[in-house]
Amino acid sequence: MPRQIAFTEHEAALLLDAYLKMLSGEKGRMESVRECSSQLRQMAVNAGTRIDDVYRNVNGISFQMASMESAYQGHTIMKPATRLFTGMVFLYRNDSARYQQLLKEAKDMAGIKVDNEAVFMAWLAENVSGEQLSELYLAFQEIEQQAKKVKTVRTSLYERLDFSSVKKIKASIESSKIFKFTHKKQWGRIVSAMNYLLQFASQKAEEEDQKAAQVVVPESAKKPEIVFAQDNGMVITHKEICQSENEVPIAVGHLDTTTTINFNRIESMAFSKPTALSYFGDVKPETSWKGLYVDACRSLLEDYPEVFSRLKKESLYGLGKTWLVDEEHLQLLAVPKKINDTYFVETNRNASDLVKSLKWLLDECSVDYENVIITCISKEEKNVVSTSLPASVSISQKKQYYREDKENFYHWLQDDQHMAEGTCRSYVSAIRSAERFAEEHGLESRKLYTSDSKVAKATADELFTNAEFIQHNNDQHNRFRAAITKLLTFYGSDWSPSKKQPSRVEEPRPSKRSEVTLDLTPYTTILVEHFPKGYRLESALDMKRLRRYYEELTGKALDVDQAQIESTIRDCGIVYDGRLYMPQNMLSEEMKDQILSFIDRCFEEGRSAVYYEAISRNFQKSSSTTTFTIPIC
Helix, strand or coil, X not given: XXXXXXXXXXXXXHHHHHHHHHHHCCCCHHHHHHHHHHHHHHHHHHCCCCCCCCCCCHHHHHHHHHHHHHHHHCCCCCCCCCHHHHHHHHHHHHXXXXXXXXXXXXXXXXXXXXXXXXXXXXXXXXXXXXHHHHHHHHHHHHHHHHHHHCCCCCCCCCCCCCHHHHHHHHHHHHHCHHHHHHCCCCHHHHXXXXXXXXXXXXXXXXXXXXXXXXXXXXXXXXXXXXXXXXXXCCEEEHHHHCCCCCCCCCEEEEEEEEEECCCCCCCCCCCEEEEEEEECCEEEECCCHHHHHHHHHHHHHHHCHHHHHHHHHHHHHCCCCCCEECHHHHHHCXXXXXXXXXXXXXXXXXXXXXXXXXXXXXXXXCCCHHHEEEEEEEEEEEEECCCCCCCCCCCCCCCCCCCCCHHHHHHHHHHHCCCCHHHHHHHHHHHHHHHHHHHHCCCCCCCCCCCCHHHHHHHHXXXXXXXXXXXXXXXXXXXXXXXXXXXXXXXCCXXXXXXXXXXXXXXXXXXXXXXXXXXXXXXXXXXXXXXXXXXXXXXXXXXXXXXXXXXXXXXXXXCCCHXXXXXXXXXXXXXXXCEEECHHHHCCHHHHHHHHHHHHHHHHCCCCCXXXXXXXXXXXXXXXXXXXXXCCC
């Protein structure tokens, strides 16, 4: 019997969603199973997979649902939970935003597939003559063949027609000297074809942006009042500063600009304050994000009580993050707010998370974003003018960040500094570890997360005069120094370790290596895709290739010496006989399937354990052509 294809994380997200619908009583078990089976089969068809009557059929999904049930309940009920299903349940309970994103992607993948090629060709036919269309069609075939060859597309040139994907394909085509040489005569047509594809993608992106931007702005938001803030807490408005509408100010201050929240592109809400909530045209003034969130929940509850009934069950009995409860379970919330006589919501969240939670609620209630409009003011530094500006208005040159909780530091790293998610987590963790070190070693100043930047700076200075901490930082490749430097930048302070270091420990010197070690993602991607047979350490040729691929992937030159780079990328894989191998490339998919089948057979024959040595010996015996790049040990 052919081996069943393993579930992907997107399929697991759909299966968990089906189980949750059954658990909440929204649908019966068989109805949920049938719907999930239909979705998974459609997903495979959309991906170009040939399926038969058995593939993800109702019987199979019913069986897998039992495994998901075991994962959700935490113990085996009928079928043991798989590692993937257990991980998906963990994600649902601990990172709801990530799970919802996966589920959304999965539903899109399982939806009715749009024929991008037909849409594009119809657009092209309106912009070129019939003769040109035929010539361009042939050019697109050549482009698609090359794009598949270099793996910038998987199945079709038209599978993703967003601007960034098309731009990447164009760059790949233009950078291939061999392709240019072998297509000298057609090169003009190929360039023209790529330009048309790029034009279509650009036009499509503009149309989507216009749709997202079509929101109604309340009258109160159309002409925001300019506000200048003083150090003593007093506020001076534009009307108080200017004697007439024709006067032009001449000072630097904090300008409160009024904006409307775009639920399709939620940005950081740090240093912002809501002014109004419009719910289906009913406008209500707001002064705090928590108050706005509660008001929005009240309005949604009035119109969609059945949705809130379901969500309360999931919140109480889904073992995830509890956010919606009744009075009986009020103690489960940290900062509960009453939305009616029955329901209470959690408000112990920052502004960004509250807005994201509201967006999720709108999706759950199937409310179009254009019917819920939020206006807010955010402080920005502007050069603003007034011939009559009072001397007491302070001049601020830098945007100051003072926050004592680590969440705001994390969001600042991610949203303001555009750092990778893993790096953000690493920095937040490093700060906590540094504080623990200060506490355990009895340092005089021990706080880094604090509203007083002077305290944080004093702690940083004291840490970097401690020989043991300096050595710890060196062992971690300057991880603590990089994190603390970022934290103090977040607070608005320039900082570097004191030069008065203990004589027995060298002062950690700033180097480009810390930048290399922070995020291994681009290196991992390059090593997996472009070095399937391993990266030769100390090879000038392989280093040259690595630098070129890095620049293509990130758009930035890798201006770091070879020794530092190779020291960093050793953490990405396994070094054997002078080469760095990526675990993902050590075995082909076919070999993985053969090994798994061998292990299954061993257990079916009654064995209680299978050792690495037995696997290696079996495959070395079975075929002279089957060898491992690196011995299994």
